[in-house]
Amino acid sequence: MDRISKTVTGGCQCGAVRYRATEMLDNSHLCHCRMCQKAVGNVFAALVAAPNPALTFTRGEPAIFRSSEHVERGFCERCGTPLFYRGNTGRTNLTIGSLDDPSDFPPIAEVGTEARVSWLKPLPDVEDGGQTESAGQEAWAAAIRVTNRQHPDHDTDEWPNG
Ligand SMILES: [Zn+2]
Ligand SMILES: [Zn+2]
Numbered sequence: 214m215d216r217i218s219k220t221v222t223g224g225c226q227c228g229a230v231r232y233r234a235t236e237m238l239d240n241s242h243l244c245h246c247r248m249c250q251k252a253v254g255n256v257f258a259a260l261v262a263a264p265n266p267a268l269t270f271t272r273g274e275p276a277i278f279r280s281s282e283h284v285e286r287g288f289c290e291r292c293g294t295p296l297f298y299r300g301n302t303g304r305t306n307l308t309i310g311s312l313d314d315p316s317d318f319p320p321i322a323e324v325g326t327e328a329r330v331s332w333l334k335p336l337p338d339v340e341d342g343g344q345t346e347s348a349g350q351e352a353w354a355a356a357i358r359v360t361n362r363q364h365p366d367h368d369t370d371e372w373p374n375g
Pocket of ligand 2: 244245246247248249250258325
């Protein structure tokens with residue numbers, strides 16, 4: 214993953230949380246996985262990462278939901294804007310829609326495509342980065358699965374379970 218020498222700013226809809234990254238990574242992508250769909254309340258998450266040391270919150274602090282033991286989802290506690298996805302990889306994947314200029318990072322790949330909604334076609338000329346449980350991803354997918362805190366896609370009498 215190459216580094217891009219570029220400073221970007223962004224933040225939530227209400228402005229309570231603002232961030233600045235002094236360096237970016239060239240991993241701009243759409244994730245169609247079911248967990249990203251829920252996390253952003255939409256049919257895919259558009260994400261691009263900053264290396265953690267390059268990212269600072271310049272106003273406010275994001276609230277965190279740990280969607281599994283291994284992943285933090287950051288959002289604004291006041292207005293609910295989804296701000297990032299962060300695993301233990303040393304980088305923070307920012308939601309492209311929360312950047313001040315969302316057109317800066319066109320996606321180079323689509324991932325989690327097993328959950329792509331049926332009416333949405335693949336982007337032309339964009340790499341299919343594969344399904345969540347594709348080769349090379351099994352261990353990560355399994356680790357997420359056993360600590361998954363996402364509510365199932367049906368009503369439940371009690372939540373959380375156990
Ligand atoms: Zn906000
Ligand atoms: Zn995802």
